[in-house]
Amino acid sequence: MLSTNKPFAEWSEVFPHAACTVTLIDRLLHRAEIIDIAGDSYRLKEAKERAATKSEARAKSKRPG
Numbered sequence: 001m002l003s004t005n006k007p008f009a010e011w012s013e014v015f016p017h018a019a020c021t022v023t024l025i026d027r028l029l030h031r032a033e034i035i036d037i038a039g040d041s042y043r044l045k046e047a048k049e050r051a052a053t054k055s056e057a058r059a060k061s062k063r064p065g
Contacts, residue, residue, distance in 0.1 A: 002028065005041065 006014065008025055015021040 011021050011025065012018060015024060
């Protein structure tokens with residue numbers, strides 16, 4: 001199983017050598033089943049929540065007593 005948030009068209013940004021990228025995708029897709037899952041990223045959501053929590057904690061610690 002392999003998951004990615006980048007479509008195949010953008011893999012050249014991660015793997016800059018075009019021949020290697022084409023070969024990699026070819027090997028991965030041979031007899032593969034692609035399942036496209038559309039939706040928001042849980043990691044991004046959690047990162048935003050952590051950032052908001054940290055920001056609130058910093059704001060509270062800077063308030064005069």
